[in-house]
Amino acid sequence: MNIAKKVGAWGDRHHPKILDIIRMILGLFLLFKGIIFFNNAGYLRYLIIDSHAINGSPGTISAILYYVTYMHVLGGGLIFLGLYTRLWALLQLPIVFAAVFFVNITAPYINSELWLSILVLALLFLFLIIGSGPFSLDRLLLTSRNSGEE
Template structure:
């Protein structure tokens, strides 16, 4: 546990303001992906059933899609605001790992497979913000300055 605290402290000390704008863009991308999942669940459901991921039934896939969409909507907003950022990022990481290794990797590493590259980039940014935290332009920082405590 001491190592995690040291990493969090290092991330809090070494955080440039331009990274906050990157965090906001990341949150908007995740939020937009959640909206796209909700607006057309049949495309994602067909993609999962075509890849035969773990042999789940269509009901389980539909429930999973809605849970992922909800996690993306809420997590994206939390990341944009910089509110409990590390928690929101940790919730997103398993979803992106699943997307990279089980959904987007099957078409291959071709250049037209933009979903794979977007998923890899978002996964990398999520890990980055898990380490460095929310930054100076965030609700977490405002709460910290107001009460002297850290909430991420």
């Protein structure tokens, strides 16, 4: 059995139900953050340019802008629903990692969003390991598929 299956099996066995509520809150947070970025794309563009992490062309910056926005909206919604949570947590990690280490940490003022970004990064790592949990579409689809086989 490979490592990913072992981690997945361990995560399925060790998942308190309260973590599903935390997963849903995390998903809603990412969804709303994506909507905020969608409605205020200029601010996100400023954050990307001001971080000096990317000295790319305007096309590269626009591609990153769209990636961040749509990954937060789509990933946040699916993390909230508990559908392919591990995959969407993995896809969110580069964005939140960049937010922590390139955007928030380099701010010249005390930034309360740094702590929020660190918390979101830790929760994404947690759900990457433990998965969706009992109150999720993943579990609902798995039980309906298993009951259909018998």
